[in-house]
Amino acid sequence: MSDAVVIVGSGLAGYNVARELRKLDAAVPIVVISRDQAGFYSKPMLSNALAGKKTAATLVMKPADKMAAELNARVVSSTAVDRVDADRRELTLAGGEVIAWRDLVLATGADPIRLPLQGDAADTVLSVNDLDDFARFAEALDTAAQGGAVQRVAILGAGLIGCEFANDLLARGIEPTVLDLADRALARLLPPQASARLQDKLQAAGARFRFGVGAQSLQRGPEGLVLTLSDGSTLQTDLVLSAIGLQPRTALAQQAGAQVARGVVVDRQLATSVPHVYALGDCAEVEGLLLPYVLPLMAQARALAATLSGKPTAVAYPAMPVVVKTPAWPTVVCPPPAGAAGQWSVSETEESVEARFTAIDQPEQLLGFALQGKAVAQRQALAQQVPALLG
Structure with missing residues (x-):
């Protein structure tokens, strides 16, 4: 049986647990498997990259080969995991390679929730959840500009990510319209007075908000896209960006036989219900808590690394304020x-x-x-x- 720790996912969760583990154990074999190019970047930077004139390429701090060297680890990029066999402690990659593990760490993240929109342009709705998504979004913005179209972006969702992207688009001279079924911005996080002030500041900078409405269909029109809303009204736009939330990726955990609820259910030591299988980051549900933020992720990485190195450690969450990246307010x-x-x-x-x-x-x-x-x-x-x- 292998003595390797195999980590599925090369985002902040996957790479940080690898870094913390390597600090504690210089010898344990580490394998990081990524379905993308496995370069290291900070996902939170995606929602303010436009203002910083960043591209997908410049957001990458270290490519996969440098991460492999830094961690003294094997990094397998652009490869999906086809199958997990928890009894044999093996996983099978898309190319057929079988990798055995001592411990398996699922750092698979989450997928954007997709609205079931109707219309011939429903497939053009974009989400930005990783570096490849950002590259597609930036390319779509550039394509619209080159075509001479007015740069109008409709954002579905007035939560944290929706408001951050609205602020970021303003830096490009783009007028975003933010739509939400709720009655105000960041309704789940802020009291009404704070929501109102954030909305006022973003509106003063050029953003628009429409509350109490949802998107129903998206059609191609003679002057761009036509978004039909739940109240029967329409909105002319060039692009639609969905920011309505995330759904933890639980498929591999389920395949391994692990308990799943809203996310992959783990205890305070980040252990799933299956021996030697752990989870952290956006996919992990710790004592009923799903916290898709950086500070909880870092706390998880430190605790799990200690556990994997032989010192069982429960994750602790102190008060962890969330910084909303809205420079307008x-x-x-x-x-x-x-x-x-x-x-x-x-x-x-x-x-x-x-x-x-x-x-x-x-x-x-x-x-x-x-x-x-x-x-x-x-x-x-x-x-x-x-x-x-x-x-």
Whole structure:
């Protein structure tokens, strides 16, 4: 039986657990398998790359060969995994190669949720979830510009990614229209006052918002694309970008026989229900929590590396504020736990918004916060007052 640790996925989760493991164990064989080119880049940078004049090529910090050398690991790029056999501790690659493992780490990420749109242009809807997606999106923007078309982009979803891309498109002189079934921007993360201020700032910069409507069909028209909305109205646009959420990739975990719920179910040591199979990152559901952010991922990588090196370690989540990349109105949010019994109190000035979510039965207990404008400077101070999500 192999003594290798095999990691499926070369995103931040996969490469960071490999890095942390190599720090702790200089000898263990590591194999990283990637369905893309396996270059190292930071996925969060995709939603503000336009403002920084970045391309898919310049976003890559290190190509696969340099990552292999740095990690003293084998990196298998542009290769999918066809089959996982947990009993034999083997996986089969698309080309037929069989790789055995001591431990298998699933860092497979998540797929964009696809809306079931009707219409002859439904297949043109884009999502940006990885480097190849960004390359296609950037090419589509350039193609529209070269064709002399007005650069109008409809964004489906006014959540974190939708608002970040709206801000980023403004840097290219593009007027985005953001659509959402909810009644406001970042409705799941922010109190209404903070949502309103973010929307106002983005609108002042050139973005448009339409709430309470969804997309139903997308047709080709004489002047671009025609998006038909749930209220019967239409919107003329050149491109449609979907940013309505992610669905964890669980197929390989299911094939291995691991328990799956919203994501791949793992315990505090990132172990699935199948011995020697682990999961982390966007695909992993830790004690009911799916947290597709960088800080939880980094905490998972450190804990799992320790476990894989022989020191079983439970992942811990301190308060982890999320920085929303909207330079038009800087925003940081530390969401309260789902279902927490509490209420928001909001203080506003022209230059800032400070919102605190406190417990109803213990009003002095801070459970979460949202900071905007100059108030984002308080991020660290307030984070220290919020209880750990997983202690």
